[in-house]
Amino acid sequence: MFGQQEDQILVEASPLPIQEIPEDRALTETKLPATVTPDLKIPKAEIRTSLKALTTEGAFATVFYSIIGGALLSNFLLDLGASTVEIGLLASIPQLTNLLQPLGAFLGDRIKSRHWYSFLIFGSSRLPWLLIVPGIWLVSTSRIQPRQLVLLTLAIICLSNFMEALGRASFLSWMAVLVPERLRGRYFGLRNSVVTLTNLIGVPLLGLTVSKWPGGSLQGFGAVLVLGVVFATLSLVFQFWITDVNPQLVHAADSDTDHSSPWRKIFSFLKDGNFLRFLFYSALWSFAVNISAPFFNLYLLGDLNLDVSVVTLYNSLGAGANLLMLMFWGKLADRIGNRPLMISVGILVALTPLLWLEAGTAPIFLWAWFPLLHILGGATWAAIDLCSGNLMMGVTPLRNQSIYFAIAAAVPGITGAMGIAAGGYVATVTDFGGLPTAFALSAVLRLLALLPLVFVHERRSVRVRQLMKVLIPTLKRQAGAIQAGRTSLKPLPLIESEKEGSPASSSAQS
Structure with a gap:
């Protein structure tokens, strides 16, 4: 079924009202710098096979990542007495470990x-x-202490993420x-839907298995x-x-291959204002x-003492909402751009932590x-996760792209770790109010973080104020179509894109 949907994405792309492009060209050509060898062009048949394999690969991998991250691993460490x-x-x-991504990008390009x-x-x-x-x-037979297994688990997490950080930019x-x-919005919407469906089915079953296992959790x-x-x-x-x-x-351009030093390539992003x-x-x-974000499951498992099977059920509801909305967000992003969606939906994501206060x-x-709460989070984060990756691909030049991807992961990695440390400190200081204070602080800072996104330029992106004039009526028409049994997404009214003469990223110049 998913293979047929991918064929439909590749062959029967729906109308794009902002800028028309011949479908065969969209499928068979990769936009490369003029100096790059043309041998990289990939035939349409190979693209289809690759995208189907990429979707299946993501479905299998997500089972593994749902176990080593999220509620299951948090519950495992709490059972061992982790703080x-x-x-x-x-x-x-x-x-x-995202700090290692620039090194991984450098090695991957070699x-x-x-x-x-x-x-x-x-x-x-x-x-x-x-x-x-x-x-x-060994813990079950009292040969080692649970504390030792906690330290072993943290060491494995360090090693695993160390290795993966070396490969993420190259894979992206x-x-x-x-x-x-x-077609990125529609394809990644489909791929993320498959991944989310796997989570939706797998995580509750895995949580139930852990909870009901005869030998204990x-x-x-x-x-x-x-x-x-x-x-x-x-x-x-x-x-x-x-x-x-x-x-x-x-990267086979003469100027890069023969003259540019590795350090100049790594720091080339400093000249790209849009990036x-x-x-x-x-x-x-x-x-x-x-x-x-890291403390919502902890709040449910620790503060409220809920069973892990209940928490995984909540997570699956969020995954279900994510699944239902992914294709909608993907098609909409292809029509109006990723940035306006990230701003408008980001406001809802920013306000969501306030709803955990009660x-x-x-x-x-x-x-x-x-x-x-989990349904709302799943529906809104579907847009943020999908559009963030697509926007990052759009604002980076193809040449040295893995370096840009690595920097785009390393810097938020540093600030993300700082955010976790700050949230953990606020949560443990009772004078600050604990976790509810961390939730409220996160909401305020999320709203402030959206301001720089207003100044990011994206090709084919509409202005937010133009989007809001047509988005609400379009959603109403789409809801009516779903009720009538028509599930296809109708094209949005034609919206004037940002003018070609506006400041563009270096990806547009490539």
């Missing part, structure tokens, strides 16, 4: 195969998780070459962890069906979000309020 600071460290480690580099990096990052399984057995650059620019986590590593290995197998890309062909504005937004947004264990909260 609030250690739970915060669990979330900050991936942020800090090799001749995106595929084999990703295979080596991600294979090395996933297998060490199997060490936790004998650790659980690989996808940026394979996915046609004009620790052994249950060990069992699902083994299953997750198996799925992670299968995801690497599907990468063999993804067309390989030689990054050196992308710097996007980077400033990303840094502030990451700080504001991470003040509260919470408790009464039935109205357990069966109505918390499910609604």
